Amino acid sequence: MKKLTLLLIPLLLIVVMSSSMASNSEAAEPAYRPYTAKPGIQSETVYIHELRADGNGVQAVVDPIDWYEGEAAKEAFAKYEPDAGIDGPLDDYYIVNDDETLVTYPVAAHAEVLMQIYDRNGIDSDISWNEPISLDKLITKFGQRDIIDLSNFPYHITIEDGQITSIVQQYIP
Known part of the structure; x- marks a missing residue:
């Protein structure tokens, strides 16, 4: 009986820990919610073809869809x-x-960037709904196409006073 107890205790701990970890990860990750534009603010859904940074700031070359x-x-x-x-x-x-006409917009230096999936660690990436990253990080990651090609995703952009103030990646399965 003692041998059986010694065998069952570690097995029971593994089962309890596994279910605890699974339920914690599910609870921590919010469910998908469709993008909703702010009322009264210009919003477009686009493919981003290029993000350019120069002495005048950042420019986004986009294809509205x-x-x-x-x-x-x-x-x-x-x-x-x-x-x-x-x-x-x-x-x-x-x-x-x-219409595949490209449009170029300046991107505000303080633009909000929210990502769903991108290469976080050089191996692969999980979905993390509306994860904020810096504009500089988006520019860097946009140029890295070996793991996840960010140009394949649509983005919802908000345009205020002629410049992009928000970029939200749209996850596609």
Whole structure:
């Protein structure tokens, strides 16, 4: 009986610790919430093609797109893909990019940058909803394309007084 007890105690500790760690990590990570623009403020969803820093500050070269989620994604999908043979987009989002004209905006030095996923450690990265990073860090990470290519993600930008004041990465599965 003593041998059985000595064997069961470590096993029980492993089970308890594993379930405790899983529930803590799930509780710590908030659920996805769709981006909501601030009322009365200009907001666009874009692909960022380039971020340039020079003596005059930072410039973002962007391609505006139409971003749809949920029911709006299903409606846009039906409009643009009527012969697809499926009821809607597979991941509950749909992107329309009818005009690939690039636009350049200055980026405010104090611009807020919120990321969902990027290369944090040189190996791979987990999702961390709306993680704030500096504009300088975004510029650095944007140029590193070996692990995660940040140019493949849409971004929601806020434009005030002709310059970008907020950049929010849109996670796509």
